[in-house]
Amino acid sequence: MIFNSFEFIFLFLPTVFVVYFILNKINFTLSKAWLLAASLFFYGWWNPIYLPLLLFSLIVNFIIGTTLGKMEAGRKKKALLTAGILFNVGLLGYFKYYDFFISNVNAAFNTDFNVLNLILPLAISFYTFQKIPYLVDSYHGETRGYNFLNYGLFVSFFPQLIAGPIVQHNDVMAQFLNKENRKINYRNIAAGLFIFGIGLFKKVGIADTFAEWANKGYSTNGELNFIDSWVTALSYTFQLYFDFSGYSDMAIGAALLFNIVLPINFNSPYKALNIQDFWRRWHMTLSSFLTRYIYIPLGGNRVGPGRTYINIAIVFFISGIWHGAGWTFIIWGVMHGAASVINRYWSRAGFKMPKLLAWFITFQFVNAAWVFFRAPSVDAAVNVLKGMVGLNGFSLPSGFQNTVLSSLNLPYYNFTIAESFQWVAIALLIGFIISVFAKNSIQLRDQLKPNIISALYIAILLIYSVFQLQQVSEFLYFNF
Template identity: 60%
Template sequence: MIFNSYEFIFAFLPITWLVFFLLNKLELFKLSTIWLVVSSLFFYSWWNVAYLPLILILMIFNYLLGSVLRKSNSGRRARYLLVFGVAVNLAVLCYFKYYDFFISNINFAFHTNIPLLHLTLPLAISFFTFQKIAYLVDSYRKETEQYNFWKYALFVVFFPQLIAGPIVHHKEVIPQFSKALKVLNVENVSKGIFIFTIGLFKKVVIADTLAAWATAGFDTAGKLTFIDAWMTSLSYTFQLYFDFSGYTDMAIGAALLFNIRLPINFNSPYKAVNILDFWKRWHMTLTRFLTKYLYIPLGGNRKGTVRTYINVLIVFFLSGLWHGAGWTFIFWGTLHGIASLANRFWQQLGLRMNKYLSWFLTFQFVNVAWVFFRAKTWEDAIKVLKGMAGLNGFVLPEKFAGMLGFHGITPVKEMVLSTITGTSIIYMFVYIIIIFVIVLACRNSVKLMDDLKPNWQMAFFASALFMISIFNMTKVSEFLYFNF
C-alpha cells in the first residue's frame, strides 16, 4: 500500500486514525499502541505478505539484543555482541539487495556461471536496517532506555516512516509515543492534512507528469539531440525532487495526525550554494546516520587531511551503494564524494565565489550526476550526456527553426520527446521553467505547515489541491525511493 492510493487515503488512514483515538478515548492506551503496530504491519504486508516474517524476526532479534547490550558492561563481550548484531542486519540486507550484483560481477570477472537468485527486494529493508543498526550502537553506548517492546515495535514499523524514511532515531520518536499520542490535537490534524495534501499534489500532479518525459528520454529514445537531452535530464531532476519531497511531506502529515512529529528530511536542496550545503538539505536523516555511525567512527576529520578525505570518499561510495546495487549508483556516490572533497579543498584555501555562480555550478553538477543515478545502464547515461553536450546535433521544430533563423540548427517536424510522449517540446520547456521558479522562489512546505493559520482561504487551497490530486490519480505509481 502506498500513500498515493485510494485504499490508503479513503480506507486505511481514516480507519486507523479513528480506531486509534477511540481506544485512547476509552483510556486503552496500551491497546492503542498495539493497534498502531498491527495496522503498520498490515500496511507493510499489503505489498508482499511473504516478507512479513522477516521484519518481525529482525524486530524481535534487535530488541532483545539491544536490551542485552544496554545492560552489559562495555567490554569485549559487548563489542562482540554489537559486531554480531550489526553483521546479522547487514548480512540480511546484502543477501536480498546485493547478492545478484556481487555474483554478476564475479561471473563477469572470472568467467564463471554462478546462478543468480533474482530475489525480490523486501520493501523498506535499506531504511529499517539502518534504523536498527543505530539502535544497537546506541544500546552498546548506553544511550537507550529500557523501552517497552510495543513502543520499540512502533518505532520500527510506524507506517508513515516505514517504507522510505525518514530514518528516525529512537530518541526522537519513542518518547513521543508516551507523551503525545493520547489526546486528539486539532492543530496537529489541520497541519497534518495540509502538508499531506501538498505532498500528494507534488507526487501525482507534478512528479508523475515529469516521469513520463524522463522515461521517454532515458528508456525509450534511441538518440537524443541537445534540447531533448536537457529536457530529459531536467525532467528527472525535478521528478525526483517532487517525488521525494512529496513522500516526505505525506509522511510528516500522516504522522502528525497521530501527534507524532517526524524529523525534517528535505529542506529545499536545489537552493544549495555548494555540494556540502546540498547534503545538509537532501535526505537529511541519511546524512545524519552516515555522519554519526560511519564517518565519525572512521575518524571523521580528527586524523589529518588525507585521512579525512579518505573517510569522505568511503562514506559517499557506500551512500551510492546503499541507494542501489549497480555501478551507476556507485559512480554517482563517488562523484558526489569527489565534489565534496573539491568543496572542502576550496574552503581550506580560503577562496570565495559569487553565490549565484556557486549555486549555478552546484545545481548543474547535481543535475548531471542524477543522469547516472537514473540510467539503467551505462549506455543510457552516455546517451543522455552526449545529447546534453550537443554531440548528437542541435535541432528545433520547423516553425521555430525558421522563425529564429539560427545557423547550424536543423529543422525537424517533431522533437524526439514530442514524438514519443505526444507532448509539445514548448509545453515541456514552459512547464519545467515554471517548476524551476516554484523550487527556487517558494517557501519550504514544512515552513508553510509550521506557520499555518487555519482559515477559509487555507481550507479552500488545500481542498483544491486535494481534488486536483485525486482526479490525477488515474494510475498508482510507486515513489522512487521505494526502490532503495
C-alpha cells in the same frame, strides 16, 4: 499500500486514526498495539511475503538490543554489537547485493555461478538504517526500558516505514509515551492534512508528469540530441525531488495526525550554494545517519586533511551503494564524494565565488550526477551526457511531440514540434521556480494560519490530486 491510493486515503488512514484515539481513552497499551498491528498490515498489503522477514529482523534486533543494554562493558559486549551490525548488514547485503556481486564475478572471471534473481524486500534499506543505530545506542545504554511493543512501533510506524524519513528511537519514542499526545490535537490535524495535501500534489500533480518525459528519454535506444537530453535530465531532476520530498511531506503529515513530529527530510536542496550545503538539505536523515555512524567513527575531520578527504569519499561510496546495487549508483556516489572533497579543499584554501555562480555550478553538477543515478546502465548515462554537451546534434525528434501532449492530457490539435516543446519548457520552468524560489512545504506548514484561504488552497490541491489517483504510480524510493 501506498499513500497515493484510494485505499490509504479513504479507508486505512481514517480507520487507524479513529480507532487509535478511541483506544487511547480506554487503554494506552491497546492503542499502541493497534498502531503496531495497523503498521504491519500497511507493510504487508504490498506483498505479504515480505512481512515474516520484517518480523524476524524486529525480533532478532530487539533481543540483541535488550541484551546489550543489560551487559557490562567489555569484549563480549563489543562482540555482540558487532554481531548485531553484521546481521543487519548481511541481511541487506544478501537481498540487495548478492545478484550484483555474482553477476560481476561471472563477468570478470568468465564463471557461471547461479544468479538467484532475488526480489528486494520492501523498505529493507530504510529499516536496516533504523535498527543499526538502535543497537549502537543500546550498547551505550541509551535505550533501557523499551519493551517489544515500543520497539516494534518505533521501527514500523507506518508513515515512515517504507521510505523514511529515517528516524532514531529518541526522535519518536518520547512522543509516543507523552500523555499529552494521546489526545486529539486539532492544530496538528490541520497542519498534518495541509502538508499531506502538498505532498500528494507534489507526487501526482508534478512528479508523475515529469516521470513520463524522463522515462521516455532513458528508455530510448538511439542517441539523444541536445534538447532531448536536457529535457530528459532536468525532468528526472525535478521528478526525483518532487517525488521523494512529496513522500516525506505525506509521511510527516500523516504522523502529525497522531501527534508525532517526524524529522525534516528536505529543506529546498536545489537552493544549495555548494555540494556540502546540498547534503545538508537533501535526504537530511540519511545525511545525519552517515555522519553520526560512519563519518564520525572514521575520525571525521579530526584526523588531518588527507584522512578527512578519505573519510568523505568512503561515506559517499557507501551512500551510493546503499541506494542501489549497480555501477551507476557507485559512480553517482563517487562523483558526490569527489565534489565534496573539492568543496572541502576549496573552503580550506579560503577561496570564494559569487553566490549566483556557486548556485549554478552546484545545480548543474547535481543535475549531471542524477543522470547516472537514474540511467539503467552506464552506457545510457553517457548517451544522455553526450547529448547534453551537443555531441549528438541539436534537432528535436518528432516522436517527442506525442509524448509531451499525451502526458499533459491535452487534446491533439496538430501542434507543431516547436509548440509541443513549449509545453515542456513551461513545465520545466514551473518546476524550477517552485524548487528554487518558492517556500518549501515545511516553511508553509510552520507559517500555516488555519483560515478560509488556506482551507481552499489545500482543498483544491487535494481534489485535483484525488482525481489523479486512477493512475497509480510507485514512489521512486520504493526501489531503494
